[in-house]
Amino acid sequence: MTRRVGIVSFAQVTSPCERRRNEVELVIPVVQEAVAASGIPRAEIGFTCSGSCDYLYGGPFAFVSGLDAVGAWPPIRESHVEADAAWALYEAWLVIRSGEVDSALVYGFGKPSTTDAAEVLGLQADPYTVAPLWPSATDLAALAASAAIAAGVLDERDMAEAAAAARRAGLTNPHAVVGEDVTADELLARPVTHPPLRDADLAPVTDGSVAVVLAAEELARKVCDAPVWITGIAHRVDTPSLGARDLTDVPSARAAAVAAGVGDGPVEVAELAATHSHEVVLLRRALGLGPEVAVNPSGGALVANPVVSTGLIRIGEAAAGIRAGQARRAVAHAASGPALQQNLVCVLEGD
């Protein structure tokens, strides 16, 4: 079965600290907006798939309450991944490609402000040998940054350049929770807080949600003036053993990029789910993106990082860039696991 699948709508909500709404109430507006914009009546959307993280929510079934937001009556075909919602999009893409349905609603949500997401995500590390040391996700990212600096792959200036570019882009992105007219030199003058990382090298705490509607080609053309086609999508995982991985490279991102066909044509825009500034540099290399590629015109995860929505937002932002005529071919990326252990790469194209 090889059917083309297109993105027909996208919506997101972000906030540095959402005090009024719970998770369900964060999902409702993005689902309503994406479904309305899709031109497909809710009851006719064939499949629904979400991504969330129970530990972020602090309870066993974050996705169950999410169902209350999407309209699951009469009963719906529905599934859930415990991962960034970009992987929910991957599952939905499979289900559409299999021919079972013609359309799908994909969404993600989370409120990291209610916890310490870096501590929570540290529990992704090996439960017997690493997690008992209580490294945070930031500690593990800092380890990778140090390794990359020591290997001469990048330096603190490269990181500051990436962070400064993101913060400047954040000024014009209404969904960014950080925006600042700043230079790399100014950032380098600020204190190192998680050696070798500075605060600006870290993604900000962000609550948020995201929804995307997908449709098979025939339906997408019917409901949408300018569907954006998923022309390649692949994900790969690296070993969890930090000592066995080359932390100065991202082999799984490299492999996913090849499998998704990133190099098969020119790339104009790339949205990378780099939650630490050195990861922008590492991912640029791993995905084979040259200096001509506009990386993270939205500012990326360094200016808005609603955990488990961030990756799907990258896909939405890249698709929006194509719809706005800023690019014809774009790459979006999502990541999971300590120090970029797992990576998804998606190639998007307009007509």
Place this chain on the structure above:
Amino acid sequence: MGAVRTAVIGVGQTKHTAARTDVTMPGLVREAALEALADAGLGFADIDAVVLGKAPDTFEGVVMPELAFADALGAVGKPLLRVHTAGSVGGTTAIVGAKHVMAGVAERVLVVAFEKQSESNATWGLTIPMPFTPPLVAGAGGYFAPLIRAYIRRANAPAHIGHLVAVKDRLNALRNPKAHLHLPDITLEQVAESFLLWEPLRYLDTCPSSDGAMALVLASEDAARAAPGPVAWVHGTAMRSEPTMFAGRDQVNPQAGRDCAADVYRQAGIRDPRRDLDCAEVYVPFSWYEPMWLENLGFCEPGEGWKLTEAGVTAFDGEIPWNPSGGVLSSNPIGASGLIRFGEAAQQMRGRAGDYQVPVRVGKALGHAYGGGSQFFAMWVVGAEPPD
């Protein structure tokens, strides 16, 4: 638009038990994976994608543990997808694995589900107090017991029906060396006298807490033709969900379960499940769920399920055996329990169910899983022959 035809070409599972203190979680899933690969005559290098299912991460206290299992599952450098749909997750995991093949994205997919309940406490993992949210009343049994009481009143069922299921499934388990509970001397009196947990559920009406893992190798038709052993063909897959609570929701006989069954039967050409299936592996974690699901899955009219159970229709040598493997009542590694149902249905169609093999007459079997507040359903029908 024909999806790629898909088959189960390998099945492996651990011996389910209360506490596997000899292996880690990655060790546990690897054990099942290696057995499934050996059954399929394959190695990890032959696998294109890995899908892992388990129940909530709060059970073992590891966030997205599949990431830590990447080496153990031979997944490094490959796609590794994690599914979580509550108790139905094992079934959903098989379906998501099958979708990789049906979509033409993978030739061979390794599907694994597990729970290591000895490294967890499921009841408290389910009962974390959430601000502004009504608590889930002390675990799954506390949630389902009122629904069972509602069923008993609605169907006017006699009190011993649950105990009949408790005994039947445990006697079936004696034929299954991988089952957790082996209770050769179990009697109706023993079940009735075991201590009361949640009215009307007694200790022996309830599933055990198990450590265990289940693995399947799913393959495209081309790859299945090259398999060394018999295969089971996927004739239909279906998933349905509905919200947990709203006015007028029938939690005893949920619409999502009925819709899911209707969908999978339509795909598989099942008009009368009692006649058109050789057996069913159905998620029955508490004894009374057998008669309740008999009705929900259309094996009889509403109110009649307990009569089938009482008449022995679902017995090992009955008209339509339910849970010949011993079912969830005999082995419950929660996240794996749905995949065990799906895999055991496949084993029956492969003729590989050993001492609990049922006669293959029509050549189709049902695998079923449910979860959440009786709101998530996953089902498949597998067959001894490929679909038309």
